[in-house]
Amino acid sequence: DGGITQSPKYLFRKEGQNVTLSCEQNLNHDAMYWYRQDPGQGLRLIYYSQIVNDFQKGDIAEGYSVSREKKESFPLTVTSAQKNPTAFYLCASKAQGEYEQYFGPGTRLTVT
Amino acid sequence: QQQVKQSPQSLIVQKGGISIINCAYENTAFDYFPWYQQFPGKGPALLIAIRPDVSEKKEGRFTISFNKSAKQFSLHIMDSQPGDSATYFCAASEGGSYIPTFGRGTSLIVHP
Numbered sequence: 001d002g003g004i005t006q007s008p009k010y011l012f013r014k015e016g017q018n019v020t021l022s023c024e025q026n027l028n029h030d031a032m033y034w035y036r037q038d039p040g041q042g043l044r045l046i047y048y049s050q051i052v053n054d055f056q057k058g059d060i061a062e063g064y065s066v067s068r069e070k071k072e073s074f075p076l077t078v079t080s081a082q083k084n085p086t087a088f089y090l091c092a093s094k095a096q097g098e099y100e101q102y103f104g105p106g107t108r109l110t111v112t
Numbered sequence: 113q114q115q116v117k118q119s120p121q122s123l124i125v126q127k128g129g130i131s132i133i134n135c136a137y138e139n140t141a142f143d144y145f146p147w148y149q150q151f152p153g154k155g156p157a158l159l160i161a162i163r164p165d166v167s168e169k170k171e172g173r174f175t176i177s178f179n180k181s182a183k184q185f186s187l188h189i190m191d192s193q194p195g196d197s198a199t200y201f202c203a204a205s206e207g208g209s210y211i212p213t214f215g216r217g218t219s220l221i222v223h224p
Contacts, residue, residue, distance in 0.1 A: 004155075031210075040121065042201060042216040043156070090155050099144040099205050101212065103155030 003027065004104035006091050011109045013085075021076045021107045023091030032074035033092040033101065036060060043090065049074055050096075078109065085111045115139055116204050118215025126223050131189040133218045135202035138183065142204035146212070147176065147187045150199045159200070160187070192222045 004025045013019045023032065034046040045058030049068040063082025068074055074093075078085045088108050092101040117136045125131050135145075146161035162169045162176040162185065169176045175188040189196055199219050203212035 006155075033211075040216060042118075043214040045211065048211065092155075094210065097210075099210055099212075100146070100158055100161070103148075103157065105155050106153070108153075 004091060004093055004102055006089075006104040006107050008107060009105065011107055013109070013111050015111055016080045017111075018080055019078050019085075019109065019111075021078065021089055021091075021109070023074045023076065023104060024072055025074075025091075025093045025102075025104075026072060027093055027095070027102060028071070029093035029102070030071070030096040031094045032068070033094070034058075034064070034066065034074070034076045035090040035092065037088040037090055037106075046076065046089075078111075085109060115213045116202060116215045118202050118218060120218060121216070122219045122221075124221045124223065125192050127192065127194060129192050129222075131192045131196070131220055131222070132186060133200055133202070133220070134184065134186045135204075135215050136182075136184045137204045137213075139204070139206065139213075140183070141206040141208070142213075143207055144205040144212075145176070145178065145185050146203050146205075147174075148201045148203065148214075150201065150217075152198075156201060189220075192220075194222045194224050196220060197222050 148156035
């Protein structure tokens with residue numbers, strides 16, 4: 001069964017703590033993406049990676065960090081510097097040269 | 113600056129009616145226009161997509177109409193069903209980056 005998995009589905013953290021969201025894909029896709037979704041805001045790009053060991057900032061990268069040590073994995077760390085971290089986070093992947101992105105089921109992060 | 117403007121923000125239709133969602137873009141380099149469907153608590157999934165060399169694409173009850181000169185495209189859902197109730201996002205990509213720019217989404221409710 002090919003696809004993208006994100007874990008956990010729900011995550012709760014106290015303010016001031018860093019938290020890492022997992023994203024794994026077995027589609028053999030080169031590119032992976034992290035989006036943040038807030039009500040009425042659409043999908044906003046946080047970071048993306050087109051190849052292992054390389055990644056670029058998206059539109060709202062401040063307060064976030066990523067790594068891409070393996071083709072299958074693209075974890076996102078929400079740091080304590082992110083001022084408003086409570087949101088629904090979506091991971092996506094895409095084959096090289098293709099347009100279509102495939103999304104994971106998302107992680108809902110709540111920080112109190 | 114919002115490069116893809118989507119309207120309406122929310123839409124309520126009766127079962128059997130036609131749902132119409134509109135998007136407008138500015139960047140003439142965009143050459144791929146997908147629509148994604150997202151159910152609550154899930155990741156978006158590609159519904160239908162169009163390239164600018166055609167003016168219309170139909171898949172079942174879903175049709176994209178594309179007006180290149182006006183830089184607008186729209187999604188029509190014929191014979192709308194309660195199971196179509198979801199959030200719909202339009203997007204636009206260009207072949208250089210392949211990174212989509214998303215509209216802010218339309219929440220569709222189809223009453224039985």
